[in-house]
Amino acid sequence: MIGLTTPTTGTAYVEGLDIRTQMDWVYTSMGVCPQHDLLWETLTGREHLLFYGRLKNLKGASLKGAVEESLRSVNLFNGGVADKQAGKYSGGMKRRLSVAISLIGDPKVVYMDEPSTGLDPASRSNLWNVVKRAKQDRAIILTTHSMEEAEYLCDRLGIFVDGSLQCVGNPKELRGRYGGSYVFTMTTSVNDEQEVEQMVRRLSPGAEKTYEMAGTQKFEMPKQEVSIADVFEAVEVAKSKFPVYAWGLSDTTLEDVFIKVANSAQQFHKLT
Structure with missing residues (x-):
């Protein structure tokens, strides 16, 4: 160019x-x-x-x-x-x-x-x-x-993976297309990790764990499966059972969209 x-x-x-x-x-x-x-x-x-x-x-x-x-x-x-x-x-x-x-x-x-x-x-x-x-x-x-x-x-974004254009759109469109989930993060002691995962599975059966290290876990929960109020309520109950050092609930970021698109493209290349 x-x-x-x-x-x-x-x-x-x-x-x-x-x-x-x-x-x-x-x-x-x-x-x-x-x-x-x-x-x-x-x-x-x-x-x-x-x-x-x-x-x-x-x-x-x-x-x-x-x-x-x-x-x-x-x-x-x-x-x-x-x-x-x-x-x-x-x-x-x-x-x-x-x-x-x-x-x-x-x-x-x-x-x-x-x-x-x-x-x-x-x-x-x-x-x-x-x-x-x-x-x-x-x-x-x-x-x-x-x-x-x-x-x-x-104003418009295109995501390339291995030199190939995967998608084009404005940030809002891409988040809507690839980010139909909430990102839930919680940090506890390593001993309570299982409790946290069970809590998330009760809230959202289709939740997917995307990160786990030293007591910190991150899950993607499909928006159609969970309400924000239920998450807050479940966290309050969890706090009464075991120490919660930190937690957060956020909408999908462009960073999450980029990682998801890159991973799916690489998996497709492996299959073909």
């Missing part, structure tokens, strides 16, 4: 341009944030953006304005950071600069590969907001292993 290798079969179109034959034109309206930062250690953050801005045909005042706006948007403007050599940047700062480079020049399509890798929670949240604002006027194709990132940033 970004032109580094020629497609073996098929093609893709960016603004009606074929990536097999018109890639030189596609480059003029494309931005890329690769998984690994491709930066020159001796150039400053500002110099990187000036260079890439010129590649996108920005000049004079419009180039300078675009660079200033980019630096501010990824929090690399204050404290002289913009004029520091990229080799002296932290991993998070390099990542933010890579995102700024991909967005400069108002590209119509942007490819981002794990944009928030290695960022602390505050920087990650800031970067997500930058990407969210940027997607208003363009198409952003983002790959990530973080389901939290995918849910926050993406």
Whole structure:
């Protein structure tokens, strides 16, 4: 999609341009944030953006304005950071600069590969907001292993397993399609694990244990089999019989959906 290798079969179109034959034109309206930062250690953050801005045909005042706006948007403007050599940047700062480079020049399509890798929670949240604002006027194709990132940033999600697309939909659709269960977790002493499992089986005969370690057990309970009120009541009864260190009941997360889709795809491959 970004032109580094020629497609073996098929093609893709960016603004009606074929990536097999018109890639030189596609480059003029494309931005890329690769998984690994491709930066020159001796150039400053500002110099990187000036260079890439010129590649996108920005000049004079419009180039300078675009660079200033980019630096501010990824929090690399204050404290002289913009004029520091990229080799002296932290991993998070390099990542933010890579995102700024991909967005400069108002590209119509942007490819981002794990944009928030290695960022602390505050920087990650800031970067997500930058990407969210940027997607208003363009198409952003983002790959990530973080389901939290995918849910926050993406309007449509596709899950790939072993290079094959398994499903496409918005987060709500995918949870509805693959997550028709509550996730019940309880931590007790190892001696009381059997009691917990029996309690869950009484609540939901079709419950499936998905995790067990050192007294902590996790079950998926089909929503049609159980009511939340019954779960709370059963937990209160359990607390009177044995010590409960922690427990929780949650809806299926995108992480659960991803694991379920990946497991079912791998089982299908084994069978075939």
